[in-house]
Amino acid sequence: MKEKSFIPYLFVAPYVIHFLVFVSFPVVFSFFLMFNQWNIISPMKFVGIQNFYRLIHDDQFFKAIFNTIVFLVIHIPLQIIVALFFAVMLNQKVRFLGFFRAAYFLPVVVSGVVVTILWQQLYGFESGLLNRGLSFLGLGKIGWLVNPDVAMPSIAIMATWKNVGLYIVLFLVGLQTVPSYLYEAAELEGAGAWQKFRYVTFPMINPTFFLVLVLSTIGGFSLFIEPYVMTGGGPLNNTLSAVLYIYKQGFFYYHMGYASTLGFFFAGIILLVIVIQKKFVEKESR
């Protein structure tokens, strides 16, 4: 019996060690760094709450948050509408279901770098595929990535194209769990198509909505590679994302203390937004 008692700890030891070294130490250290100024090489300097003071006066920080909000406001509704549309279509006992699903899912498996390089060409101002299509139709060119007002929406559209396949599959799974007798009951009550959707489908796939909201929000705040490759955060910092800004502060200017402060704040904002979304979804489903 004695011998047995230590074996479970052997099984969880890797986790505990990993957690202590790569999770709890970083979080504590990051917290500590918030009150210091440090570029890794020279000695650390205690600066009190100077980093916070700097943060509230940092226009770029607020710009990065604003940019993320712009991204989310376009990306989330677009993603939900497109995903739900295709999921509903696929749920109609179509032939070649496997083929269509695989096609929509293709951009999900391909690396974000590939998608970004590809769309950079599609979005090109002079010879990009999209603008040449527009010229062909006799319409004016759009500065997809060069117009400061359009750049972030362009990235949001691209991100939707890349990710929507995942959400189509998630919605499809959700739709398939809706028992058919609910529709039959609704029909007996005289419900039309929209009513059946609003009062049967929608509440039943509510968990999927929440999931899509949360995953998209986390994704929006993790946005990095797309602006890094396509725009470098420009034009006019309008595509500067939260992670890109942390990256710049940390690994371009080596402001480790300030970058940690940013990290904490962005993380706090993400958790706050998710809690609000959860409350909102719960209220809606009642």
Place this chain on the structure above:
Amino acid sequence: MTSVQRKPIDNNSLPTEKIDRVTAFNKKKRSNGRTILNKLFIYTCLTIGAVLFIYPFVWMLSASLAPEKQMSSLVLFPETISFNSYAQVVDKIPIIRSLINSLFVSLSVTFGVIVFGSMIAYALTNLEFKGKNLIFYIIIFTMTLPFQITLIPQYILMVKFSWVDSYLALIVPYLINGLSIIIFQQYFKTIPKDMIDAARIDGCNEFRILFRILWPNSVPAIVTVGIMTFMGVWNEVLWPIIVIRNENLMTMPQLVTLFAVGGRAESQLGVKLAAATMLALPIVIAYAFFQRYFIQSMASSGLKE
């Protein structure tokens, strides 16, 4: 939408297929024309969608194979095929080396995550020990922790360990993954306890039970965790960019990213697209064969919160 009461079933916009199956049989004759229209609408939408998602990749492939002059046409098949862009990529960056790096790193992490993840999940489901609940809560807590908090201090850790510019920095921090533990745990719960008890009576030790009895019975969970982890590590770019600066140690997505951002591919559309195609190819080939597993695994990485 005029009359709500006795409208023939409209299946073009709603998942009413199951009712349709029951009622459509009776109404088949009446709504035949409408059904065909609906079907036409559905298939048209689905096909346009498929084209939207596939065409850009096909264009990328064909543009990367076209000589630089013909590149910017919308036409799918270039008149003459040229591997010039690919030759330039191979010439300018160690892309083959980076492919090997990526494979090594991703496979190591995947193996580690499967071994450690299943070990912890086994302890949580089948062993009794103090602090079990605490560990479970820590796993859940860690999963909700945004990575933005740990990014900077983890880099500092790598500097202090002298792991910058080594495979260790790419592998070790990823060896444990909360979601994989949860997936294994859920799956192990479905395996009958009798089987484990019988093995214990036969004198198997706990490691043997896990690797010889649970593993062969948990292939779906292993595949799910495996693909999920592999894809996650393979596609990661931010972390490699931070910890790897030596070109010969870079992962493939990282190298292609820096190639596209840096000056070396500038103004040469075909070269960038060739690099992107080379990066996409291994995964697309694997996806073509195992798409069902890819979709299952990657969707289940979203299903758990």
